[in-house]
Amino acid sequence: SEKELQDVVKRQEEKMLQLIDKSGEVTSLKEEVFQLKRSLQRAETEAKVLWEEMRGQRPKEDTVHVQERVLQRQEMGKLRLLLLEKVDENQRLSDK
Numbered sequence: 001s002e003k004e005l006q007d008v009v010k011r012q013e014e015k016m017l018q019l020i021d022k023s024g025e026v027t028s029l030k031e032e033v034f035q036l037k038r039s040l041q042r043a044e045t046e047a048k049v050l051w052e053e054m055r056g057q058r059p060k061e062d063t064v065h066v067q068e069r070v071l072q073r074q075e076m077g078k079l080r081l082l083l084l085e086k087v088d089e090n091q092r093l094s095d096k
Contacts, residue, residue, distance in 0.1 A: 038081070041077050041081070042074055042077070045070060045073040045074050045077055046070050046073075046074075048073065049066065049069045049070045049073055050066065050070075052069075053066050053069070
């Protein structure tokens with residue numbers, strides 16, 4: 001009856017609130033994953049450049065040159081990421 005109906009409505013409201021909380025948590029976790037991927041990409045870029053420099057062992061190679069190469073690789077990584085984000089965005093828009 002009315003009491004049972006109120007109980008059902010209350011349970012549904014509680015479920016909706018739980019889903020909203022989980023949705024926020026998922027969004028937060030997705031952002032954290034994105035930031036971690038970006039950090040990993042930077043670290044991999046730096047490691048790759050430093051490895052190449054170590055392999056070459058150019059005498060009197062200054063750290064400015066190495067840093068410039070790291071920054072160039074990071075910029076390339078950022079541009080690739082932006083391109084992928086645009087491709088994904090365009091794909092989502094065309095799917096609608």
